[in-house]
Amino acid sequence: MDFVEYPDRDLLILGLADRLTADLAEALRLNDRVSFSVPGGTTPGPVFDVMSEQALDWDRVAVVLNDERWVPEDNPRSNTGLIRKRLLVSKASAATLIPLYAAAEQPEDRLEDLAGGLAPHLPLSVLLLGMGADMHTASLFPGADNLAAALADDAPPLMAMRAEGAGEPRITLTAPVLKAAMTIHILITGADKRAALERAASLPLAEAPVRCVLGQAMVHWAE
Numbered sequence: 001m002d003f004v005e006y007p008d009r010d011l012l013i014l015g016l017a018d019r020l021t022a023d024l025a026e027a028l029r030l031n032d033r034v035s036f037s038v039p040g041g042t043t044p045g046p047v048f049d050v051m052s053e054q055a056l057d058w059d060r061v062a063v064v065l066n067d068e069r070w071v072p073e074d075n076p077r078s079n080t081g082l083i084r085k086r087l088l089v090s091k092a093s094a095a096t097l098i099p100l101y102a103a104a105e106q107p108e109d110r111l112e113d114l115a116g117g118l119a120p121h122l123p124l125s126v127l128l129l130g131m132g133a134d135m136h137t138a139s140l141f142p143g144a145d146n147l148a149a150a151l152a153d154d155a156p157p158l159m160a161m162r163a164e165g166a167g168e169p170r171i172t173l174t175a176p177v178l179k180a181a182m183t184i185h186i187l188i189t190g191a192d193k194r195a196a197l198e199r200a201a202s203l204p205l206a207e208a209p210v211r212c213v214l215g216q217a218m219v220h221w222a223e
């Protein structure tokens, strides 16, 4: 794992946005179409604000969430709602959103359709992940019902997931899809997440799912 420590959060946001923009530009130089997978949650909004203003061929970029909470887009917990407001605006509004939510009672009701929409955009070109203090990444939560299957080498790209700490049911990219990404970055802030990440390295995968990508990832951190 490469670990980059920034002097403060503002420099983290600018440095990471620059790095992701450069990775996307390089992927666009080599490919007609590229995919950019992003987390939801509370941390990445400011990075999206900066990236949405970057001059890239956004019309050749497919944006895919790492995971989604099974709530409609107008729910404040919707990750799709977040990226529509913070990433898919300004210059980046030309990008195509690959949905991980469709109106239905349960994620299983739409899993097949959503997986079909995702398939043409794999492998992911550029992957940005978040991490919770419980060491989950995407919606690969410790103790989740489908965690073992989602960490397995033969996992389908997309799975439904339920876990005690997760709130609503989730849908998530699985470990093989995350690990197959061309470049992997993890964004974390605060002392608690740094300590969790350090603990993760010595824990079993089932207790620290983020470990599935740590060997290949560049972690970006500021207090």
Ligand SMILES: O=C1O[C@H](COP(=O)(O)O)[C@@H](O)[C@H](O)[C@H]1O
Pocket: 038, 039, 040, 041, 042, 043, 044, 066, 067, 068, 069, 079, 129, 130, 131, 132, 133, 137, 138, 139
């Ligand atoms: O629930 C989620 O949590 C993680 C971490 O979120 P944060 O609020 O601690 O930044 C996020 O990466 C994931 O996409 C999201 O669904």
